[in-house]
Amino acid sequence: MRDDPRRRTPRTDAVLADPAVAEAIGRLGRARIKAALATVLEACRRGEVPPESVVRRLLEALPGSAASLRPVVNATGVVVHTNLGRAPLSAAAIDAVARAAGPTDVELDLATGRRGRRGASTMAALAAAVPDAGDVHVVNNGAAALGLAALALAAGRRIVIARGELVEIGDGFRIPELLESVGAQLREVGTTNRVRLEDYERAVDDPDGRVAFLLKVHPSNFRVEGFTSSVPVAALAGLGARAGLPVVVDIGSGLLTPHPRLPDEPDATTMLRAGAALVTASGDKLLGGPQAGLLLGDADLVHRLRRHPFARALRVDKLTLAALEATLTGPTPPVAQALAGRPEDLMGRARALAVAIGTDLATAVASEGRVGGGGGPGVPLPSAAVALPHELAAPLRLGDPSVVGHVHDGRLLLDLLTVPPEHDPLLAKAVAAVRGSAAAVGATGGATATAPEERA
Template identity: 65%
Template sequence: MDGTTTQHDPRRQVPRTDAVLADPRLVAAADRLGRARVKELVVAAQERARAGELDPGDVVAAAVAALPATAGGLRPVLNATGVVLHTNLGRAALSGAAVTAVAAAAGATDVELDLATGRRARRGRTAMAALAAAVPDAQAVHVVNNGAAALVLAATALAAGREIVVSRGELVEIGDGFRLPDLLVSTGARLREVGTTNRTTAADYTAALGPDTAFVLKVHPSNFVMRGFTSSAAVRDLARLGAPVVVDIGSGLLTPDELLPDEPDAAGALRAGATLVTASGDKLLGGPQAGLLLGRHDVVERLRRHPLARALRVDKITLAALEATLTGPETPTRAALHADPTRLRARVQAVSDALAAAGVDVRVTASGAVVGGGGAPEVTLPSWSLSLPEGYAAPLRTGATPVVGRVERGRLLLDLRCVPPDADGVLTDAVLAVAG
């Protein structure tokens, strides 16, 4: 290699790491993301330049372009799937009020301190008060870290070494391979299965009750529906049997919703005689992941004081988000569920017009959205979507602002029901970026 070749070798023109890191934009990013993360991105840009993929003069710009929005690995996504509570996308989107409450609770906060007296106070007392106010039929309430944990705590505290009477038709799989019977048996309880897969009556429960019965468990099979020759015992019928009745309503509907007439709610179950109700906080309630326990005072207090409750407790961030969800304005979940199809069509048409003007192959199409999250499996919400070529799916998922839709019959559908109206422009720009 002669001197001329060496002098013009582009690899020798790659700027030094310390020189790149001195760029003010990267200095600011180091304060926000951490110096190690920023240095990784700088080194990656330098390697691209050495490989000839990037001009050495563009190393700084490439490093800046690669900076993530936050130090966390999770990326905000526009949910255009038409699934309101999409488990893979984090289920319920928090309201603006909840997000503000989370930010306020991020530092030192009075989560277990009475500022007036300077003494220790009940953890999350204002969040508990908000939950109690939302369901006045509950004598007491408690919160753990998810819906399955609520049921585990109830089984451990009330039924370890004893029997839980449950219908064979309600021994469901709750997702990702986790099955209700396995969950309950892991607590040390024994299951007394009654009835058959398709038919269970109050008499079946009565015949199974005995000295070892801890409680009767009623589970709402929220992610499937059985039709035909079927029957099940109502909570009111079970409450007459004399044993405590624990009802897992699953999806977290606290009070009835006219849109979901077949979905059980906590208030209704308690009025029907349930001793304890368990539910999730990140489904129809529209809040953070949490397990809600509502019911008779002595039973809830027994659960709250059980040693396992400490391992399952929620942090200050969850408490803040839950309280704001309960007391604040309409949640994104409720807004999406009750979105007006006429307004949805107008939004879709406006985005479609903008894309068509830029030469994008786009159509406006009627579509059906669903609740998701294991709730209301037979309910279809009339909706409207943008229809794009299937080839847009992957680039939109991996773009600067990920947009996730669903593919049907060779077309990508972007349903705007779960996309906030103020994000229509962001979605439009994302599609245009893919179209080039």
């Protein structure tokens, strides 16, 4: 018993005093470290962990962050992937968030020492990005922007909307339920596939003044093809001017100006120029910024929404303000970079990656990405990918770093449209870490291509 190594199990205070463990306490907190250490020490007492390995085992068992969210390499080809947090922030936006994490001048005028307008520089940046808007405001997401407009303008009154625009846009979120939840009543016009201007004209012919505004909603991923018709914003604006009613347009994906690769995607500038009094949108989709809801339009109308009592419940924090301003004024964000990706450049990267991984396992193939987040439904984005055995999908998702691709035609595709070029070495390293798994060996079966494969 005198030589039993378990008797050499280190004391808790001795382990916690180790420099590496002390550094971990600073990152993760003492309570989390002590809980993990208790498990390792118990294993040591059972003889499962050598006493000299306690510190190493403890450090190996610790998470990399105090938060449970794990960074993921998005190799799905979906630019705005809802399950992966939608738009990835630019390096400038990430730096802005870090700088804003401590005390900031978010509501302080440093020159006078008095209270200042909250997020004034962010609002100025947004107004500069959409000069056709008389004023702008930001709330915590796109649904909040539309909900605030309905609450402030139409509680107890009617909103006129086409039946084909009463859509569900994901996770059970439905436009009509949102509008009705704030006390608005809906006056549906037209049919699912066709609506005409005269349908709106009959709806606004209301001598009791119960109609609050005309609403046009971008249906996102929902499309009706064939025998269809809709009324453009300009025509609705003309009707609204005659009837004394504003036109509100929910464009959804946050495109501020027209984009050449997305000609059918509505944008804020075009809608305002067409006569919309108010445009609502998301900030974390095609704009490429943090989760936020944008309100852009007539100055008096936006001011009314900003001063509504419920606007306080929808207020964004200083981190969102910082990230949004950096997105608007800083370098091109990742979403815009991905949309501008050239297929030939992506294919060159795919070929190089296939060689780096090993052409016995990987091949370079043409692929098609998607915008995602409800933007550009049905619009293919020509891309290129590294094709691997589909059995590697789960090991790569669970690896470090976690890599998420998509399986197509029995192969796992790592689409480079959504992978920054500087992350290519991470992909090669991640595949190298899992390529020796039994599943991968079984998938290749010793009969693999000897050169990169390309397909249309």
